[in-house]
Amino acid sequence: MITRVTHQSTQRAAVTNLQATQSRLAQLQERASSGKMITKASDDPAKAADAMALRKEQQASAQYSRNIQDGVSWLTSIDTAINTSVSYLNRARDLVVRGANSGATNAEAREALAVELEGLRESLAAQANTTYLGRSVFAGTADGPAYTQDTVTGDYTYNGSPGIVERRTGAGTTVRVDADGAAVFGTSNDPDAPDASVYALLTDIAAKLRAGEDIQSDITKIDSRKDKMLSEVTGVGARTNQLESAKEILGHKTMSLKGDLSAVEDIDLPATLIELQMQEVAYQAALGATARVLQPSLLDYLK
Template sequence: MRVTNRMLTNNVIRNINRNLENMARTQEQMSSGKRVNRPSDDPIVVARVLAFKTSIAANDQYKKNMEDAKGWLDASESALGMATDVLQRARELAVYGSNGTMPPESMDALGKEVDQLLDEMMQVANTSYGGRYIFGGSQTTATPFEKISNTNDPYYPVKYNGDSAALNWEIASGVTISVNENGDQIFMQAINNGSATESVFKLLNDLSAALHGGTATDVSATLNKFDQAIDHILNIRATLGAKSNRMEMAMSRLDDTQIGLTQTMSKLEDIDLAETVMNYKTQENVYLASLSTGAMVLQPSLIDYLR
């Protein structure tokens, strides 16, 4: 086969362009910091990197769900802590009023404080978190507890307007956790009277009535009920605390998982800067050498002298 000047010229230009493309690709890697910038660079690596990015994004959302769930649980536990304080203070007043030696004026003063404790318990039961009521079940936008003034109303002195639905947060693939406690169960069914239950609001109202116009015996009859109510709320607080601790451990484990995923993805797609710079300098030398060689190969031909 005869080698012509045109063939030499095409080969030289093709090789120079290929060397220039290699330099451009390496320069793009240095500027982006990524070994792969498009699927054509390495389809297998790109597919794996995309899978890692999908997992990392999903875990970021799970982390946000966990943080929101923990915030809800902590707000609920804090509110029940205040409810416990209210009941313990009311029990102290009941102990004062049950000794039978206090004058009516002092009993009445104790009753007025219990009235304030009843209002405080209402405020605690209607606690909101992020604009949502935490003890109303799925009815998070409507006030769950309503004070009733009609003594003939069966719900007197407080009515529950929420429901018993659970609020479930997804904290992992296929894993959910209920972040709320039923307000009806917490406050309206706090005392077990055998065949019926009694609310903490009725208990406080009964204590107030006993202090304002009842007897020391009537006041003393509420002490056992206060013990039941306090134990009832403490048990629910323990459940909330356990769930909150679980969220902390889950978030810590997820952080470790995210670090591992990020490191593995970095090994796949990130460049070794020192190695890449060295490769670039090598490619640059090859490119310059190809230009120099091309200049020697593409010498003037006989045609140049026949002009």
């Protein structure tokens, strides 16, 4: 059986092939100009889904990186505040040792020592109320300063909350970034209590100096408070190292995700350019062939 091929069917086939070739050429040109294999989900649904999942992981990693940097800044502020406070306590200890030598100090000298101790107390209060981005680093999740002073009695009150401030560094990992102000600076206004605040301790020593009382035993109290500060700063250092380690691991993961996304989305540029050139040649050949098929007929002249 002989199939009849009409001039009209040949024209339709030629135009269809030309359009298909032109569509492929446009797709290759778009890939070459954008550098991406996938410009819309319909190009490759499976790869598009993979790319979306990888981008989601990239966004999560970027957020974790911001969390880590914020946490490092919190802990750096705490480390500076505690180390500064330790230096103040070292100075206070030197003053107490000097004041304990009652045979070498007169009333005027003891008054001067008491005044300096009170100045150190105020300096310690400033360190205890250290803030980062407007939030106290020693008050937990509470708003406002960690310590406030009663204008009448002069006593300092701890206003921190038991809640802790954490930063998420991974899908199931968090790191504490604040410090327990009560453990660092104490809370009790009783200078003889185990949790005596550094403010109560220095206030009591200053009063004893003015009264000419023995302050030899207060050296041990200062050492005890300083040991608690050093214990806290050790924990801060450990948590800082944890964040730095998480930051390094996250950096490697970020680079890996970038490579994975590039493998899914990016084109092979040399191969794409070669295919584009071949498609351009094919398109030109298709144009030539179509021009031969679409010869004007007698009806075209009659029109």
